[in-house]
Amino acid sequence: EVQLVESGGGLVQPGGSLRLSCAASGFIFSDYYLDWVRQAPGKGLEWLGRTRNKANNYTTQYAASVKGRFTISRDDLKNSMSLQMNSLKSEDTAVYYCSCYSYASGKDWGWGQGTLVTVSS
Amino acid sequence: DIQMTQSPSSVSASVGDRVTITCRASQDIRRWLGWYQQKPGKAPKVLIYDASSLQSGVPSRFSGSGSGTDFTLTISSLQPEDFATYFCQQADTLPLTFGGGTKVEIK
Numbered sequence: 144e145v146q147l148v149e150s151g152g153g154l155v156q157p158g159g160s161l162r163l164s165c166a167a168s169g170f171i172f173s174d175y176y177l178d179w180v181r182q183a184p185g186k187g188l189e190w191l192g193r194t195r196n197k198a199n200n201y202t203t204q205y206a207a208s209v210k211g212r213f214t215i216s217r218d219d220l221k222n223s224m225s226l227q228m229n230s231l232k233s234e235d236t237a238v239y240y241c242s243c244y245s246y247a248s249g250k251d252w253g254w255g256q257g258t259l260v261t262v263s264s
Numbered sequence: 265d266i267q268m269t270q271s272p273s274s275v276s277a278s279v280g281d282r283v284t285i286t287c288r289a290s291q292d293i294r295r296w297l298g299w300y301q302q303k304p305g306k307a308p309k310v311l312i313y314d315a316s317s318l319q320s321g322v323p324s325r326f327s328g329s330g331s332g333t334d335f336t337l338t339i340s341s342l343q344p345e346d347f348a349t350y351f352c353q354q355a356d357t358l359p360l361t362f363g364g365g366t367k368v369e370i371k
Contacts, residue, residue: 144320178360188308188353190360204358240307244355251320252298252313252355 144169145253147241152258155231163226163258165241170251172222173197176244179215179226181237182257189237194224231262266290266354270363276371283339285366287352292332296356299328299337302365303348311350312337342368 151163165177176199179191192205194215203215214227224241239260243253267290277283287297295315300308310319312328315335325340339346347370352363 180360187364188351188362190358193358193360206359238307244313246296246355248314249317252310254300254308254310256307 145243145251147243147253147255149239149241149255149258152239152260154261154263156264157231157233157262159231159262160227160229161231161260163228163239163260165224165226165255167222167224167243167253170243170245170253173219174245174247174250176246177215177217177224178242178244179213179239180242181239183234183237186237191226191239228260231260233262236260236262265359266293266357266361268352268354268361268363270352270366272366273364274367274369276369277342278371279342279344281342281371283342283368285337285350287330287335287337287363289333289335289354293354293356295331296354297328297330297335298353298355299326300351300353301346301348302351308351339368
């Protein structure tokens, strides 16, 4: 069973930094694309960025709203992904989810339980 | 960006009813569509991936169909635990985008 568990959320001041982690199990990690998505209070879901799989050279891509401030990295030996968030703003307050996708037939997708980030002074 | 248009935005139904939710993409997304269930204060739960594949552990009363631009989620016999919000998500092209959600309420 695909499992993703986020950690690292908390309260941070505007302009500060935070690093979120996503621990994965139950699937061949290196085969999967991994994404971060967030949901602000009472709002819809917003895609933040992706790290592609080993076959696609682990390339990354980001949403315009976070490009230059957020960095995604992955460690296939540890089956984990992280999101480094810098220069945080109040509008970054949200629940952050990691998710995973396989573009091969018959492979479950995955979605974590989320971790809350609050940016406030 | 690919726009995902979901309908209806809400539906009132009774236990045992058949419920159908549709999702339309603004361009061809092949079969790269997922359906999710979300309950208040909880994370989304994957129900269907690749448009029609049932996620492991999800009851068989959930099914998905479609390809290209038009997709459907069907709950064959609504159960009490199914009252929730459902949304679609395309994974064909970045940025990943999501439907506006369908709230399934008790009639």
